[in-house]
Amino acid sequence: MPKAKVTFQDIGVSVTVPAGTRLIEVSEKVGAGITYGCREGECCTCLTKIISGGENLASPSVLEDQVLKDNMAPRGHRLACQAQIIGGEIVVKPA
Template structure:
């Protein structure tokens, strides 16, 4: 089954297999998301999940702690830590 990921800032709509890491989808599509460490500790890939937050993988402890330190709202995630389980709309925020 495939999912649709809409990168809002560049109005880029791509399809990928369900369960694909958002980082892999963004890289393959050439989406304008900067990835620094790719391990969830730098925050350069911070995104807002405008639609479909419930279709993203659960947040791990490291990602949760990092975003809590930024006082980030619940709709923000680190793109390098998200696996896409369904259609989502993504807005890149950066750090």
């Protein structure tokens, strides 16, 4: 199974995770500062800035895309509960 490296800029921690993992799952395991509410992609609480490696995340679902638009999320931000890692290296920080 492919692996990916995720770096949480807020706490300076990098971890290697299997592809298919969602950012919020990794954040919980390492104690990063990404907060969340619903975990269903509806509340926008887990909005996360993708510093680099956005191409290493699966494209936003229709739901995530709509929630980002409805909440006027800045470009380069994703919902950590929805953003699925597909490989490579990604650097993120809480929005």
